Amino acid sequence: MHNPTTASSGVAHAAGFAVTGRADTPPMGWNSWNKFAGDIDEDLIKQTADGIVAEGLDQLGYEYVNIDDCWMAPERDADGNLRPAPDRFPGGIAALADYVHAKGLKLGIYSSAGTCTCEGLPASLDHEVQDASAFASWGVDFLKYDNCHDEGRPARERYQAMGKALAATGREIVFSICSWGLGEPWIFGPEVGGSLWRTTPDIADSWDSVMEILDQQAGLEKYSFQGGWNDPDMLEVGNGGMTGTEYRAHFSLWALLNAPLLLGHDVRAMDSDTKKILSNREVIAVNQDWGGSQGRRMAVDGDREVWAKPMSDGSAAVVLLNRGEATRTVTTDTATIGLDGSGTYALKDLWSGEQSTTSGEISASVPPHGVVMCRAWHSRVPGRRSEVS
Ligand code: GLA
Helix, strand or coil, rough: CCCCCCCCCCCCCCCCCCEEEECCCCEEEEEEEHHCCCCHHHHHHHHHHHHHHHCCCCCCCCCCCCCCCCCCCCCCCCCCCCEEECCCCCCCHHHHHHHHHHCEEEEEEEECCCCCCCCCCCCCCCCHHHHHHHHHHHCCCCCECCCCCCHHHHHHHHHHHHHHHHHCCCCCCCCCCCCCCCCHHHHHHHHHCCCCCCCCCCCCCCCHHHHHHHHHCCCCCHHHHEEEECCCCCCCCCEEECCCHHHHHHHHHHHHCCCCEEECCCCCHCCHHHHHHHCHHHHHHHEEEEECCCCCCEEEEECEEEEEEECCCCCEEEEEEEEECCCEEEEEEECCCCCCCCCEEEECCCCCCCEEEEECCEEECCCCCEEEEEEECCCCCCCCCCCCC
């Protein structure tokens, strides 16, 4: 039988606290909320699982199919159990989990560390053991645990109760803390068994929202570790509120931040531009790699910013960001992005595929509300250059 204590060894998880499922890389998948809000049913979930496989997104690492708020009936049953809304989830969650698992995917579910969810449906405060054991018995793999209707009780205590209850089930369930940054989840999250924690309020499908959230990530980089991820919220790529350039920037930045990559659009009706953004293997590889730190802001010059992260092979990923309204040249150098700054570097633009070399300077013309994302390898390190493919 699975032992939740030995299966969970995130380096910064609190000693002695049994962690539930682990997420050694930032979780990738889909969540219903950004596109569908409360308008969800089991057909949508099944069709999304079908779509993830049909579009080959599973082959890129997108594996979680996460049901957000509004899956539950307005009342618990006579025994106090949460139950799915009978009209929209008539087959029940266990059957849905079977369906999703048969596709090689994993099922996520949602509740709140409060008396009700944000949409006013029954939630798990003071029902943690009963609800966690229901989730486990249904075959759920991931729990997003929200923060509405908290009765004024401390976040750490409320999230700890669910973290313990999940670990006690013996099933590996990734625990996603959604306190919107309240109560410093980057501190208490790892201590209560969380694998990821929302750092900020809800994202919206707009450039301003993406930039506002981005600003709030600066400084949080010291709290993430392999198995414990800062979560700047789910992706909006493909939902129609931003341009392709803006969506590419959103995806590039989230990748650099080692953020969970949870798709938030209608996978069943994905256009080719959206698919192209979400399928960039080299950008995804930056997201899934742990080189000792998530991406961080390295330099700011007005609307021009440089964000970078170390890669485990000794290279560095860099995002040159232009927040302004006109095309600008954004310039940095290898020392600023954390490389030793001497010698020759091979550079690859991860969106255009263009390759070049530099003795230090990294500079590109960046469109308004856009990024250029590159990876730089030190040419003198044997084997490194060949990784530019
Ligand atoms: C909160 C969360 C969102 C979503 C909704 C559902 O606002 O932050 O991500 O889960 O609740 O009601």
